[in-house]
Amino acid sequence: MASLRWRSSISRSLSCSRCHQPTVLWRRLCCSNATSLRWTNVTNSNIGESNRRETNGSGGRPQLRGYATEAPATAAKTKKVSRLASLKSQANTEGKAAAPKKVRRIFGQTPDKPIRARFAPSPTGYLHLGSLRTALFNNLVAIASNxxxxxxxxxxxxxxxxVADAEERLYKDLKWxxxxxxxxxxxxxxxxxxxQSERLDIYKDHVQKLVDSGHAYRCFxxxxxxxxxxxxxxxxGKPTVYPGTCRSVSESDSQxxxxxxxxxxxRFKGDAFGNVSVRDAIYGPFQKKDVEEDFVLLKTDGFPTYHLANVVxxxxMKITHVIRGExxxxxxxxxxxxYKAFGWEPPTFAHLGLLINDDGTKLSKRNDSANISTYRDQGFSQIPLKIWLAGLGSSFSFDLTKPSLKGSQFPRTLKEIAEALSYKFTKGGIKLHTGTLQHYETKWRRSIVTDPRPETAIEEEALIEEKVLRPLWDTIESVTSDNTKSIFFPKQPTDSKQDEQKELVPALKSDQTRIPYLRRLYAHSATNNHTMLEDMKxxxxxxxxxxxxxxxxxxxxxxxVHGYSKPILEAVDRVCDEPDLWGTNDPALLGTELGKRVAQLDPPLPSDALYRNHRLVARGDPSLPSHSASIMFNLIGREEWKHRITTVKSLVKEIEEGGSDVRLLWAQEAQRRDPDFVDEVTKSAPTKA
Structure with a gap:
């Protein structure tokens, strides 16, 4: 048995990175046929008693023995691993575990340095989705930097x-x-x-500087x-570039x-600096095949071209980063x-990939998917739309599409979006995936319910009220006033002239309680990811x-049809009579309390009796699916529950006192709503004398 004596230089490397216990080799380091190294933690249970007593004489440390085993015959074919390689591997593993968190960089720059970014649209038309995305990225990088x-x-x-109203619409869309x-x-x-129309003198002065320095000339x-x-x-068959006809005009003649x-x-002399190479923060080095032609700086009307005005x-304006479309x-x-002709330092350039259709074609302004109004009219909110736009061509530091993502992690402000963005951008065309936008809209609305924040509550609640609750109330009013639509009797014949009783719950009758009540219903729906107006309808x-x-x-x-259980109805009534059970922080308390009381009934009732009877009281038909007792207790509220249980108990008393005559009268009433009712239920009902 070969042994490995303790070495201070090795002892630090041969230790567990978590518990710092020493480790030993299962094969001898010096054995000629040792073909692989395996590690194990040294504990009192796997070091022999004799090994624990041995010391190395110099420091009193235990002498650790390698557990040597003879290598099998087939091991010779296995690649040998040197001791140095093994130590390096473990050092790398420990180094990675302890490595500090990488500092996020924004186009190669750390966030501690300020970024001045700009959005410079032309009021020759209205903003489309691509322009809005460019504006958003410029806003985000400015927020993300100090x-x-x-x-x-x-x-x-x-x-x-x-376009006459383009400027006004521009402000409106950006602020929206x-x-x-x-x-x-x-x-x-x-x-x-x-x-720029108010900066013409500035451009003329700078053009004159270029003419004086010989970098530009007048073209007649x-x-x-x-x-x-x-x-x-x-x-x-030659390139149709300007041949430089007026270059030969002398300065005095030109003046x-x-x-x-x-x-x-x-015109600017395009070959003044040869074939210029630039470095883009997204696309990397870029150089055109040929030198530039002599391009125009100032037009005959005294207005500059985009190239001059943009640079000046x-x-x-001390712009540090120019972020624009590809x-x-x-x-x-x-x-x-x-920039070189003026002697200025160029800013950082970053060109964003263009948005394209699913078939790879360029997104047209005439396409509905490119129009901002399309998304606004469909009810999408600001934050989800910004998250979606920011994710088109970039990514976030964590997956916002994960179902397990907590509401507190979902960005709720522009600053949080800026902090979550990775600032790693893709190249080339970027396809629109509106399904992701719908997912973000749902996640955002759900986070409002599950993780309310005082600093954003007023604005967020106002948006939900505007987009969902007010339109929902309009629908409720319309259904209530429409006597041709049945809500509780779906089998009623379409030509029936009977008016259905439609009495709103008291909470919806009052202006003070209407929106809070609808918000309570919406909160329940949103926890199940049903957050849109159509979901609420x-x-x-x-x-x-x-x-x-x-x-x-x-x-x-x-x-x-379904009968009833008086003991359960009494239990429901008693729960409604105890105000201390209502309005607590435990949403399951009411259902639990009702279940306890029903469980104590003697004789015991069938397991489904409770569910059938509380559905009977809450929604009027125990055969229809419904929420749990706790949910219906909390959503409907104590006063309305008290009204409903009182109504049901009164009808039970009426049917018990009136007997078969009352039953027949009720059956005839039901038959008018549903002609099949008698065939199903009351064939054996006695005929009134």
């Missing part, structure tokens, strides 16, 4: 395409989504004005001449012609060339007893 800012800027240089900016056309700021070519040049180049009022534009404004990636070398249809009092006519029919 001292960040989100700036709104209007790029209204294309005066011929402006819950985005907020610290600088913009509507609120001002230190780097204004924030409309007429539009028709340029079109003719393009036609000839196209016919010759003289401009002073004389000759129409011209200003971003620099003067379609602008191809123009980024132009912008970097302008289905709940209304299948559970009318929560909204209207049960008609006596239905009670009479059920007493005839």
């Amino acid at each position: 001292g960040g800012s989100f700036i709104l800027r209007l790029e209204d240089t294309d005066q011929s395409r402006l 989504l819950g985005l907020s900016w610290s600088e913009g056309p509507d609120c001002g700021g230190p780097y204004g004005p924030y409309k 070519c007429k539009p028709e001449d340029l079109e003719e040049q393009k036609r000839r180049l196209h016919e010759a 003289q012609r401009a002073d004389a009022g000759e129409s011209h534009i200003v 404004d971003d620099h003067l 379609e602008w990636l191809i123009s980024t070398p132009k912008h970097v060339s302008l 289905k709940f209304l249809s299948s559970n009318p007893h929560y909204f209207w009092r049960v008609p006596e006519e239905l009670y009479r029919r059920s007493l005839l």
Whole structure:
């Protein structure tokens, strides 16, 4: 038996990372035919008594022996593992367990540094889903950084395409989504004005600097001449780029012609810095195949192009991160060339993948799925829509789709969305999955019920009231006033002229108690992930007893068909008479208390008797499915339960005192509602003399 003496250099490595007990090898380290190493914790139970008594003489530590076994003949084929490799493997395992949490980075930057991001739409049309997503990401990165800012800027240089109410709609849509900016056309700021049409002098000054430095020149070519040049180049099979005709015009001649009022534009020398390479925070290095053509900076009307205004404004407004759609990636070398010409440091560029249809085609503004109004009209809320948009092309630090996700973990504010986002972005087209949006909407509404927060309660409750409770009440009023619709007698003939008794429960009759009562019903429905208005309408249809009092006519029919248990009805009545049992923090108390009292009855009743009788009282028909006694007690409330049990007991007394005459009268009444009723129940009923 070979032994392994204790070494201080090895003792730290040969120890358990959890309990710090020493470990030993099951095979000898020095044995020539030892082909694998296996580890075991050293405890008093697996170290022999003799081993515990032995010491190494130098430090009084026990001499640990390796449990050597002869390797089987087939072990020679197994790859040998060296002692160094084994120690490194364990060190790596321990290192990973103790490794500090990685610091989140936002486009390569730590959150402790401020990010100034901007959203710069053009008021030539209305916002669509892709633009809204771009605005959201800019807002999120600003929030996620320490001292960040989100700036709104209007790029209204294309005066011929402006839409009259586009600017007003822009503010409305952004605010509807819950985005907020610290600088913009509507609120001002230190780097204004924030409309490009109000910054024309700034652009002209910067264009003149480029002309003076030799990076730009005036172009006096007429539009028709340029079109003719393009036609000839196209016919010759050459690229239809501007050939640089006016580059040869001297500076003095150019200035003289401009002073004389000759129409011209200003072009940037596209080859000033060669074939420029840029690095995008999402797509990585990017370089076009050819150098840029001499692109336009200033148009004949004195308005700048997007390329000039974008670069000048971003620099003067101290924008640190330019986050925009993927379609602008191809123009980024132009912008970097302008930064170099001005001698400025370019910001960080990040180009987001474009939203596409399921078939891979580009999302069109004419597509309903691209219109913000589509989602607003369908009843989706701000927070779920923002979470969904943020997840299109990015991801969250934890899976928001997991059923086990607690309500407290689900983001409820824009700041929480910013904290949950991973800021890892995908490349290429991103397909819309509206099913995920529906899931987020349900999770958010459910979290409002299961995890109410004082800081957001007022706003969240107002949204639920607006989207669900008020429309639900409109439906209830409509059903109540419509005498052609039956809610308690589904088998009633459609041509029946009988009016059904529809009396609202008292809580719905009062303006003070109506919304709180509906909110209580909604909270129950939301815990089962039924959170939308359509869900509540289905709940209304299948559970009318929560909204209207049960008609006596239905009670009479059920007493005839299903019978009753007076002891159980008395037990229900006694529970209703004890106010201390109601309104407690234990939602199961009422049902438990009723069950205890029924269990004490002598003689004992069948196991289903309790369920049949409490359904009889609560919804009028024990044959229909219903919630548990506790749920119905808590949702309907003590006063309404007292009314219903009193009504049922009164009818029981009537049928017991009136005998067969009363039964026949009730049966005839039921037959008018349902012609099949007599055939099923009252064939043997005595005929009134």
